[in-house]
Amino acid sequence: MWTVKQVSERTGVSIRTLHHYDAIGLLRPTQTTEAGYRLYDVQALERLQCILLFRELKFPLKEIKNILDSPSFDREQALEQQITLLCMQKERIEALLDLARGIQKIGVNTLDFSAFDTTKLDEYAQQAKATWGTTEAYREFEQKAEGRTRAQELATGGQLMDIFRQLGEVRQQAPDSPEAQALVAALRAFITEHYYTCTPEILRSLGEMYAAGGSMTENIDHAGGEGTASFACQAIAAYCRGL
Structure with a gap:
């Protein structure tokens, strides 16, 4: 048995x-x-542990009590659900980190829109607007996005990932090979057409972001194979040196 002080400690x-x-x-x-x-x-401590997990997931105390006191409450099933919800929370935080890194580097962020549920994008896009909504690149991004349906957004994101898939197919070549450089030029033109004017400075920063880890790197590697994000970064750096 533990006293309330011992439990607290x-x-x-x-x-x-x-x-x-x-x-x-x-x-x-x-x-x-x-x-x-x-x-x-x-x-009692096991129940407290379960309470704390639900609290991490922002469940109200009254709701937690109803769940735990229900005759049909299954601790193992609840734990499985908590793990699922925590994983979703982790994914959302990783997406937010990618967004924040994009803001920090260039003032605007381009993501594989197909990799995230659009409702999640809506949530943190509103949070980000106050920070990066004043940049010229963002204003251009917003203008180009205006009127596009979610299906069109997903299709555009898929086309962007297709360029990375093609980069993955040539990743065994040198980053400054004609094939790799042609794909970087296509990537830059695609970003300019669909998102915002991709200046050499923005392109260079995007390359660094692609290889920086997190969900963006994972999405690119998923599209083109392991190492594609790193190869894209090197190919972009070579492209920018030639400008």
């Missing part, structure tokens, strides 16, 4: 919060001594 949950959980019936102590001390056993 072990879990990082404040004593005040544990008292509140008791008061609302979310986490009752296993036993209360004659002196009024709350004691918790292993089962």
